[in-house]
Amino acid sequence: MTSERQSFRFGLADLRAAQKPARGTPAYSRHVNRPLGRIVAAWCNSHGMRPNQATAISATLSASAITLLATVRPTWWLGLLIAFLLAAGYVMDSVDGQLARLRGGGSLAGEWLDHTVDCFKTLTLHLAVAVSWFRFADLPHDAWLLVPLGFTVVAAAMFFGLMLIPTLRPAAISAPTEPAPPEGPLRRFLILPTDYGFQCWAFALLGWTVGFRVLWTVTFVGCAALLALALRKWWRELRALDAGVA
Template sequence: MDFRSGLEALRSAQKPSRGTAAYSRHVNRPAGRYMAAWMNSHGFTPNQATAVSATLSAAGIALIALVSPTWWLGILVAALLAGGYVMDSVDGQLARLRGGGSKSGEWLDHTVDCFKTLTLHLAVLISWYRFFDLPSDAWLLVPLAFTVVAAATYFGLILMPTLRPAAAPTWAAPPVESPLRRFLLLPIDYGFLCWVFVLLGWPTAFRLVWTLLLIAAAAMLAVALRKWWHELRAVDGLT
């Protein structure tokens, strides 16, 4: 399948965008679609796309932990992380182009995502400890707390679809989604977090923005946990 045919096929085979944050919806998925069509036309497999994603992400995360922050480092880290996130979208789209994915490929994708989610915040913790002139060591609790929030959020998002009963076929249109919702979800959008690293060369600005994102992500997790609990209690027939 050539590039143009693959691109047209992907345009009609996208995952539902409802419930996804603005960056993932409007930037990452479209970029991944073009890259998936190109990689498919050159014979790449979904697992190879996952490997490229892991390599780019690991390089960016390692730079955060190992190199003293500068303005150029922030741009490089952001580009590597964002590139890895694009490739994270590519593997699934490549699988759809090739007629469906595999269980091993899905496991690999989720495992890489889990490592990436956790090590990103731990790398920030290391960077703050090694290179930032913090007003107090208590600031180190921010990336530590963000690690916990990110891990719990990722776990819930992966687990909940396996616990929900299969949806019955329906002709009813889904409720209208608020146009603001996709932007309110940005604090938990990994792609948005990638570009926050352009502030890495300005430690105070980065520290404050990262803290605000933690507060927003923690609030969203609290809302999600309550929603998931009541949803599953209803499935159990309990109140």
């Protein structure tokens, strides 16, 4: 790896050889977002873009989509525009990390910036859905507003858990000495509701009020169920580590 500009072809080859493990990654992120991110990162690197610049572009695209969602009455074209902006922002979210790998590793400040932008994006997206439903949707009952509000809580808890658990593990366990068991072929699809990329493209249905409301509700229920399973797994894992330390 080098901090100097690389040609697109060599940058893409380096990225293909330095990918994070795919295990545990939902289908859209694994098969669509990361491959697209590699291509865009190789191109950006060949033009001298830095990781924090990619993060800024990602934040701008996402913030534009979320602002439109909260302030403009839903139509079919608006839904497609929001879905595209969110998905493009997600690609650039992958690009910043891949640019860092091409340049030999990222910085602590860059990692903090990336995660902070992700946190704002994840929470404000669901709150913007609540605002849109309150302002523009002809809801059969106000209780429907609990869906995006509940989704905000679930997203916050999942984000916090995913950030915290890795910081608790290294002090108690070392790197595994045996390979992990094979991943089930359907797992990447079963956890698709938690895939941010999948959630981005759900907004393509925004102009179809009932269809989007049903899809968003089903996605919320799926994420809540997967969060419950994750919380149980994390609790049992940490209890086992506590027992081992004791």
